[in-house]
Amino acid sequence: MSTLSKPNHIGRKISRIRELRDMKQEALAQALGISQQTVSTIENSETIDDEKLTEIAKVLGVTVEAIKNFSEEAILNIIGNTYNDSNVVNGNAYSCNFNPLDKLIEIYTEKEKLYERLIEAEKQKIEYLEKIIKGK
Known part of the structure; x- marks a missing residue:
């Protein structure tokens, strides 16, 4: 797969940010005053109008730019570069003082x-x- 032809799928980015926030579609729908099916449609859309994107960003607690520039590779990079396994016990970060x-x-x-x-x-x-x- 060529990285040059990779589409900027805003709906998929919204979906991933929502999941990272541990939020269900129903909760996002309720906060936006729309149905869960509408949220599903939004998350399957490649583009979204700016007004709706602003509302969604506000509910998710991020900026519109954060949604537009969201990259799972960048998130994995941050986790990989800041992860310190010396404080991990049974897969959980643990720091006992x-x-x-x-x-x-x-x-x-x-x-x-x-x-x-x-x-x-x-x-x-x-x-x-x-x-x-x-x-x-």
Whole structure:
């Protein structure tokens, strides 16, 4: 496929930006005040009038230029150039700014203190009840 004859399919670009925004056609349609079928028609169109494109850009939270210049290759380039796998655990970006073991020990110590206070309160209750029983 020649890159020179690649069409500038605005509808497909709108569709990809919508998907990247995790938005369904129904949500876009509702925000625009049109039907889902109309959104589908727009996304299948190679060209869209500027007024409608401006409305769509506003709903998607991007500029008209961003839609017109959208390129999946550029997005993949950005991700590839900024991706740092040293912070990835099981496929998820993970950046821990504390030691989980320290937190676990801290919680365990706090739990011990609470149990000790509970035991002390129970001892005091028993002593109080014994005094009442002996006083009778």
